[in-house]
Ligand SMILES: CC(=O)N[C@H]1[C@@H](OP(=O)(O)O)O[C@H](CO)[C@@H](O)[C@@H]1O
């Protein structure tokens with residue numbers, strides 16, 4: 051097979067010309083932006099995925115077209131490496147260079163990647179592509195597929211799938227089906243089988259009730275949940291709201307990001323009994339948060355930190371009962387609620403580490419443990435088991451029930467990446483086991499009030515951070531000012547960082563009371579406006595009165 055790089059250039063120029071002059075960066079989760087400027091990016095990512103597949107000896111590489119929790123007009127693309135991980139960091143720079151060169155430079159740039167990485171372009175390659183249900187996703191998927199074809203690669207299109215489903219397909223194919231069948235049906239089958247075996251016919255227990263309300267964010271997570279329901283034979287009663295079929299825009303006034311950041315239920319929430327267990331997923335169903343309203347109508351959130359602590363506690367219990375010796379660890383980011391970290395360290399006695407935002411960082415760190423639990427506060431996370439852990443558990447399962455349960459949990463968990471539906475089924479399993487309702491769950495510790503603000507600045511990259519993003523080193527003087535403000539608040543903590551998915555600087559604040567938290571976030575937000583080139587209207591003070 052010979053490759054003519056002229057074809058790539060001709061394809062690009064004729065069908066996917068680069069229309070935006072702005073430099074774009076491979077961010078927290080790939081490239082994101084307004085859909086109308088992404089055609090050339092997608093085509094080039096098809097090209098890159100093919101090269102990457104050849105570079106990795108023909109292993110399958112995944113390409114997911116989604117802008118996750120962003121508004122509907124946005125889209126984006128993330129690459130999935132052979133083991134289901136996010137694209138290796140050193141290739142992010144290669145990706146960034148490739149999407150930013152002009153059409154005329156493209157041929158030369160592709161040649162450079164081939165040469166620098168010693169890629170044999172005559173070998174076979176395989177790229178799996180999936181997309182969310184944004185109306186522009188099919189057009190962008192075609193651009194990715196054409197990028198693969200331009201380099202004579204093989205492409206398999208999965209159509210509309212969740213991000214974690216695509217990760218699963220990639221790993222299933224690369225492990226020659228040891229991880230499962232690389233089909234949609236194979237995915238449902240694997241998760242549902244493990245879930246139903248874990249339930250073992252016991253659908254209710256103690257305070258645990260077998261039904262939930264599920265907010266699908268008008269996204270692909272809604273459609274796939276409906277498929278789960280069809281196959282689950284009543285092992286969990288799920289009512290899906292924000293199905294996004296015909297009405298409703300992705301993530302608009304609903305979904306995991308809205309619920310977490312706004313700290314309120316989706317706008318379309320139906321009247322339900324107090325303490326009804328509800329979940330929200332995001333636009334590509336890799337995040338999940340729980341929430342409920344109490345008998346006074348007050349809203350309560352059970353976010354990624356809560357899920358992490360629940361899961362960590364349960365795994366610890368099973369490992370102890372199985373009398374096996376495994377290194378357990380939990381990974382968080384700076385956004386983790388301070389109270390959750392205290393609870394994990396003081397009560398659960400679980401080792402905790404803090405890494406920069408973005409699943410790629412958490413996943414990487416979690417791999418250092420035998421059982422690594424990682425969650426972002428926004429509900430994005432999973433658990434990874436080392437080969438040693440799997441072998442040890444399998445051996446113990448010959449004699450110990452608790453180890454058998456652990457084995458089933460491994461099947462229920464989508465280890466490849468955070469998976470809203472798999473995580474939800476895991477939480478349901480644990481709550482059922484403990485006989486807990488949401489009140490039991492939330493009473494394990496008290497969250498510190500917290501608040502996030504977005505500040506618009508001229509160039510968000512003027513902010514540079516260190517110490518897992520908890521300290522800001524540039525612009526000079528900003529951190530000193532933040533420290534001064536934070537010192538005035540009891541249990542105060544605040545940090546700022548440039549978002550990797552939106553053109554904003556994010557401000558995080560927590561403190562002993564809601565009022566203090568709002569004041570602290572506002573004061574730090576003003577500092578960012580003043581010292582980091584704020585643009586746009588004067589910041590308005592947040593108000594937690596509705597909380
Ligand atoms: C504070 C926050 O929730 N940040 C999110 C958000 O990243 P930013 O870099 O903050 O825009 O999107 C990422 C991708 O979904 C997710 O991994 C991350 O946790």
Ligand SMILES: [Mg+2]
Pocket residue numbers: 118119332333334335336337
């Ligand atoms: Mg997402």
